[in-house]
Amino acid sequence: MRASVGDEVVVESGHVAGAVRRGTVVExxxxxxxxxxxxxxxxxxxxxxxxxxxxxxxxxxxxxxP
Known part of the structure; x- marks a missing residue:
């Protein structure tokens, strides 16, 4: 897995109807x-x-x- 600054990170829950976390790569x-x-x-x-x-x-x- 690779990322760049500004990309979004999405972490899915392992549970049905569980919370999804979203964040931004800053470094x-x-x-x-x-x-x-x-x-x-x-x-x-x-x-x-x-x-x-x-x-x-x-x-x-x-x-x-570009």
């Missing part, structure tokens, strides 16, 4: 975009270091065409 620790990522969570504004699991997906940010 990537490796030049190739591999984890961990510093994520700012939308619901709390808290920033945490994320090591994505199988219930996590990255939604690329829209970037202008």
């Amino acid at each position: 990537v620790h490796h030049p190739d975009g591999t984890p961990p990522f510093l994520v700012e969570w939308a619901e709390s504004g808290e920033r945490t270091l994320v090591f994505p699991g199988p219930d996590t997906r990255i939604v690329p940010a829209e970037r202008p065409a």
Whole structure:
């Protein structure tokens, strides 16, 4: 899994009708975009270091065409 600053992180719940967490990648620790990522969570504004699991997906940010 790879991400860039500005991408959205979505963590699905493992439970039916469970909460979905959404956040924005604010820092990537490796030049190739591999984890961990510093994520700012939308619901709390808290920033945490994320090591994505199988219930996590990255939604690329829209970037202008070159």
